[in-house]
């Protein structure tokens with residue numbers, strides 16, 4: 001079922017720069033389990049889009065299949081959405097993006113959707129540096145099919161019925177780094193102060209922006225012994241930095257103490273302001289991200305925050321040399337060469 | 351014996367990867383330019399270098415373009431296949447071979463003529479580099495054939511000049527090789543042979559083109575901007591040709607940037623996903639594949655059908671099942687394309703039979719897909735796609751505009767009280783879609799493969815589901831009026847017996863019709879050009895008592911489709927099938943039908 005929220009808005013509600021209230025970015029009432037991490041991520045997406053003053057119709061939300069992939073119904077109801085098939089969100093997003101390079105593409109997937117059935121499409125979207133935000137709502141299990149282990153379940157993690165996972169986990173963040181993704185981050189559904197600026201930065205990044213969000217499944221994978229439970233994550237979380245996103249033309253209001261601070265300018269003129277929590281890590285140095293990630297792994301920490309960003313990223317359209325206007329706006333005049341041209345083509349085949 | 355003029359089958363037996371293809375197509379083009387209808391067929395291995403490959407050309411001044419069995423002239427260049435090649439020549443025919451090394455005596459046949467041309471020796475006398483010796487050997491045999499068959503040398507020379515327009519240095523050595531072959535044959539044999547050629551004026555303004563090239567041009571003229579694809583024989587050359595022509599025809603004159611995007615996908619699933627994403631987002635997009643790719647795309651095709659997203663898919667069919675005969679032709683995907691995907695689905699199919707139709711129907715596919723918001727599949731095949739065909743010149747009506755179907759723009763939405771994506775406002779089963787990015791607060795909806803109501807809201811109600819799938823079926827009825835009509839080959843019915851065929855069977859079927867006529871057997875004929883079948887198809891079947899369905903697959907899949915869709919008594923439709931991977935011949939059709947007719951008569 002989809003529950004429709006009342007559309008009445010109190011006139012006194014605060015508005016953003018383009019006169020939309022936060023409620024204009026919300027979606028239908030969620031039908032996920034109460035306490036599901038995915039709902040918190042939806043909330044962060046709503047907040048990020050509201051604060052960024054994104055025109056809702058300039059964003060398309062696309063997902064695969066799973067509890068996570070249902071969430072686009074629960075945010076941004078004024079945006080077109082597409083709940084595609086299991087594991088295939090990246091290809092649908094690729095096609096959509098080819099048709100219109102001017103929209104923001106927000107892809108939502110699950111760990112099953114991405115790390116198993118959709119692994120092929122995930123890695124190829126990275127390879128092409130497709131201009132999109134790719135969020136994995138990572139709960140270490142298949143929520144919608146009732147809790148089977150997923151490929152991101154950690155070795156030794158205990159499932160609800162008590163079995164111990166014998167297989168190595170696929171670390172999507174490490175993989176994205178290895179594949180030269182141009183924006184790589186990890187976060188936790190319960191940490192909105194970190195997640196919201198990460199989503200904003202990802203939306204401003206021209207190219208593939210990947211955020212792996214640990215998002216506990218309260219129904220099937222929140223038990224003792226699970227490494228994706230709320231308690232476990234809270235106890236083991238570490239961050240590369242504390243960060244703030246400064247949209248273009250806004251004043252910088254935060255100031256971090258010197259020595260540990262860094263500023264990353266983004267293509268569209270906005271900035272990422274960081275207070276680094278580890279001295280050896282540098283957000284634009286892929287190697288340092290690898291080192292920091294490995295260190296965290298060895299210590300049993302869950303490393304979150306921005307891991308790597310390439311400020312020089314060139315997205316797929318620019319790699320291919322596509323025209324600047326959206327292809328879906330071209331009509332007969334630009335597309336159809338006409339009969340005279342056809343006559344001369346015929347002549348080559350006589 | 352009187353000379354046989356302008357009626358022959360010549361086959362070239364080559365080694366693949368030795369540059370013979372361009373010499374062979376030069377041969378066909380020269381004959382075509384002598385005003386003679388030609389019909390070349392590539393019979394090639396699934397391999398890049400070193401295996402036997404054949405090129406067979408039927409030349410017939412009456413314009414029969416189907417394949418014909420029986421080889422009049424064999425050009426045997428490949429020692430690996432000598433024995434087999436020699437055995438396949440018709441009694442009284444010719445075996446032209448490279449006599450640089452002598453043939454084994456015990457291989458020789460008494461009943462055919464042997465014409466030795468020391469091709470490699472001549473080549474080595476003229477050229478030093480081994481690779482060039484190999485390449486020019488091909489031109490040498492073209493020269494020898496010009497003398498033996500009486501092909502006009504000026505015509506060949508002009509083709510060479512055109513071919514090397516940008517590398518004129520290559521023209522003289524090619525001429526040298528051509529003349530050397532020609533002169534050797536003239537000096538050593540009684541030229542021309544008994545089978546020979548004479549100029550005619552029988553090709554009109556026709557062109558000689560591969561179906562895949564025409565399909566690609568259809569995509570360009572039809573307004574496709576996005577292509578997602580994954581390589582597979584025999585469909586690869588569709589996207590290759592699309593790209594080649596786009597580089598000339600689709601560059602923005604001001605910026606030099608591309609008015610198209612081609613993405614080589616990681617597999618066919620992704621290729622189809624890209625098409626769906628692009629058309630959902632308002633661009634015209636297509637993909638091209640063959641049977642194995644269609645199998646992989648099935649889940650997505652069902653999504654497009656149910657969520658009502660336009661899709662254009664080119665299926666260049668090859669021999670199945672599985673990897674089957676990847677370099678041989680068949681029509682084996684009729685059912686798997688018509689009903690691709692799980693659940694109750696059916697898809698619009700168009701069946702071109704010539705490159706000209708590939709062009710026209712491909713452009714039509716985009717209009718149909720947009721109009722009906724559903725997958726449309728162009729059912730080509732290897733024979734049509736990868737062989738040159740003599741075909742009518744391509745034409746485009748400059749007044750034609752794209753039918754983008756029912757799409758609300760911002761203005762429409764502004765006027766609307768409430769938007770429902772799946773409301774059947776016009777009562778034809780087709781609803782109004784909106785493209786992302788159209789309006790800030792109106793017209794957004796959620797596209798999904800799950801059951802949903804008229805407002806695109808998820809629903810588990812049985813009644814809602816039934817309403818929606820029945821409405822989708824209503825579109826199917828509407829589509830019958832839009833798809834191309836079947837082609838009839840008689841003014842009015844003249845027999846109670848009929849034949850049905852489609853696609854590349856057409857050439858052979860038309861030739862067979864003339865053969866039947868000579869035997870005094872009357873048959874009415876209908877060529878199916880599209881699925882769904884419209885009333886004309888129903889009428890033809892109703893008006894005839896016994897109908898032969900001629901197909902190039904084992905199980906007579908079109909026959910099954912007709913029986914299933916039109917509720918025909920199966921016994922009325924008799925299958926006449928050929929599925930050995932070679933293009934069907936008129937004689938085969940004749941034999942298949944005669945055998946069944948005599949059974950019917952004896953009973």
Ligand SMILES: Cc1ncc(C[n+]2csc(CCOP(=O)(O)OP(=O)(O)O)c2C)c(N)n1
Nearest residue numbers: 066067068086110111112113141142143144
């Ligand atoms: C082709 C196909 N196979 C299997 C399924 C069944 N299925 C639905 S959701 C799902 C797993 C979802 O897991 P995940 O992506 O982690 O999402 P979550 O529910 O955990 O958020 C599976 C296997 C399907 N829908 N399609």
Ligand code: SF4
Nearest residue numbers: 033036067143217218
């Ligand atoms: S099953 Fe798990 S993932 Fe699915 S909605 Fe419930 S808590 Fe969330």
Ligand SMILES: [Mg+2]
Nearest residue numbers: 110111139141
């Ligand atoms: Mg999951």
